[in-house]
Amino acid sequence: MTRTHWILTGLLVAQVALLAIVSPWSSRGGAGEPQALAPALAATTAGRVEIRGDEGKTLTLARADGAWTIGEADGYPADAAKVDDLLGDLKGILVRRPVVTSSRYHATLNVTELEAERRIRVFAEGAGDPVVDLLVGSSPNYGVTHVRLAGDDRVYEVRDLRTYDIRPDAGAWIDRKLVEVPAEDVTAVTIRADTSTITLTKAGDGWSMTPSGAADSAKIDTWIRGVTGILISEPAGRADGPAFGFDAPAATVELSRTKDGAAETVTLRVGAEVPGGEGTWYARRDRSTHAVVLSSWDAEKLLRKKPADFAK
Numbered sequence: 001m002t003r004t005h006w007i008l009t010g011l012l013v014a015q016v017a018l019l020a021i022v023s024p025w026s027s028r029g030g031a032g033e034p035q036a037l038a039p040a041l042a043a044t045t046a047g048r049v050e051i052r053g054d055e056g057k058t059l060t061l062a063r064a065d066g067a068w069t070i071g072e073a074d075g076y077p078a079d080a081a082k083v084d085d086l087l088g089d090l091k092g093i094l095v096r097r098p099v100v101t102s103s104r105y106h107a108t109l110n111v112t113e114l115e116a117e118r119r120i121r122v123f124a125e126g127a128g129d130p131v132v133d134l135l136v137g138s139s140p141n142y143g144v145t146h147v148r149l150a151g152d153d154r155v156y157e158v159r160d161l162r163t164y165d166i167r168p169d170a171g172a173w174i175d176r177k178l179v180e181v182p183a184e185d186v187t188a189v190t191i192r193a194d195t196s197t198i199t200l201t202k203a204g205d206g207w208s209m210t211p212s213g214a215a216d217s218a219k220i221d222t223w224i225r226g227v228t229g230i231l232i233s234e235p236a237g238r239a240d241g242p243a244f245g246f247d248a249p250a251a252t253v254e255l256s257r258t259k260d261g262a263a264e265t266v267t268l269r270v271g272a273e274v275p276g277g278e279g280t281w282y283a284r285r286d287r288s289t290h291a292v293v294l295s296s297w298d299a300e301k302l303l304r305k306k307p308a309d310f311a312k
Contacts, residue, residue, distance in 0.1 A: 013294065030304040034094035037149065037156065038122075038132040041091045047125030049083065051168045054110075055115050059227065063125065066154070070170050076235035076290045078173045089161060090132060098154035099146070109146040109155055110137035117148075117163045136163055145148040170286025171234035176229040178285065178292070181255055181266055188226050191305050198307055207310075214312040223310070227268075230298040235273075236282055239291040244282040246291070251302045270294070270302050 023264070036042070049061040060071035061078055068078035097108075106112045118136040122131075133150035140146065145162065148155045189200040199210040200220055209215035239246060249269040256265045267286035274280040279296030282305070294302075 009021075021277040034096050037095045037147070037158070038090055038092070038103050038134070040131050041087070041122065044122070044124045044131045046087055046122050047127070048123040049086070050119075050121040050123075050130075051166055052116075052119040053168040054115065055238065057168045059170060059173070061173060065078040069131070069172060070235060073170045073235035074290065076170065076174065076237070079175045079179075082173055086120075086166065087122070089136065090120070093161065095156040095158065097151070098156050100155045101153055103153045105155065106148070109221065111135045111146055111148045111155055113150060118166050118168075120166060123306040136161065136166065136213070139163075147256065171232065174232065174235060176231045178232055178268065178294070179228045179255065179266060181228055181257055183221070183228040185224040185257040185259070186228070187222065187258060188222075190252075190254040190256075192252040193303070196306075198305060198310070201294050201309075208310065209307060209310055211244050211307055211308055215310055216312045224255075226301045227255070230294065230301060232283075232292045233280065233295050233298075235294050236293050238289055239284050240289075243272070244284070244291045246282075246284055250281070254303050268302060270299060 018079055021171075047063045048247075050058060051061070052058045058072075061083055062071050063070055064075060068080050068083045069075040070078050091223045105239075107115070109115050109240040113135065116135040116137055120132070120136065121130040124131050134149055135148050137146035137155070139162075140157065143159050143162075144157050146155050146157075147158050147161065187202045189198075191198040191200075200215065201208050201210075205216045205217070207215045207220045209220075236244065246269050249271050251270040253268045254265050255268075256263065258264070265286075269284045271282040271284065271287075271291070274282060277293070279299070281294050281296070281299035283289045283294045283299070283302075284291050
């Protein structure tokens with residue numbers, strides 16, 4: 001082999017080594033067949049999921065009467081699709097060779113039991129020890145995250161498990177839409193605040209208003225789209241009791257439509273302002289046993305409405 005061949009061979013070896021450093025997923029993950037990180041989940045019916053954030057905040061998702069609820073919000077209904085997606089992601093985690101096998105690197109990769117970015121514990125129905133106790137750490141590259149199982153020093157790199165999607169915030173695990181009525185279906189609106197009442201009625205493509213006045217249909221359509229687009233910031237707990245202010249609401253808005261040939265009315269109530277909530281307000285949907293929190297921006301869509309807001 002000539003000197004030139006030796007030099008080219010050395011350069012090739014250096015390139016392979018550099019590729020192994022900058023692309024750990026390919027070099028370290030390519031050996032062996034992928035294995036499920038938590039195989040026990042496949043045979044488990046989950047009854048409770050606990051999510052802890054890096055600041056110690058914990059959220060509990062618990063199954064009650066076949067439905068997922070949020071423990072920290074007095075059993076407010078969780079969005080089952082979001083919980084099922086999380087469980088499906090956990091079942092689908094496949095790993096090959098660990099990136100490290102010693103606990104000395106756990107702090108560097110943010111996978112210690114006290115300082116992990118997220119700690120996810122899944123319990124089977126009937127409690128007992130967790131079926132999965134997963135510590136989620138740092139992200140070395142986009143779409144790649146360090147994880148390890150509690151009690152196991154091995155750390156793996158996995159794809160498509162983002163800490164942002166596993167937040168210990170109740171608002172991240174609910175159906176955030178306050179009104180399940182399309183704006184174009186609304187045919188009548190009644191707004192009550194203090195002692196005044198405004199009634200808006202749709203006739204054809206236009207709107208009329210009581211008390212009498214020339215209604216601006218474009219303004220009303222825009223306002224209804226805003227109301228039907230209101231998003232819940234977070235659940236607040238069971239609505240009974242005076243703290244939420246629903247005994248004397250600041251505003252009551254009724255949206256009416258015809259569905260399947262029958263009249264249907266959705267009632268929204270805005271109660272008290274959230275103490276220290278920077279302009280946020282408590283609200284409640286009819287037939288709901290729980291109160292929710294609305295941002296100041298969304299609450300203003302329901303509060304302090306006057307005929308002048310809808311007049312030409």
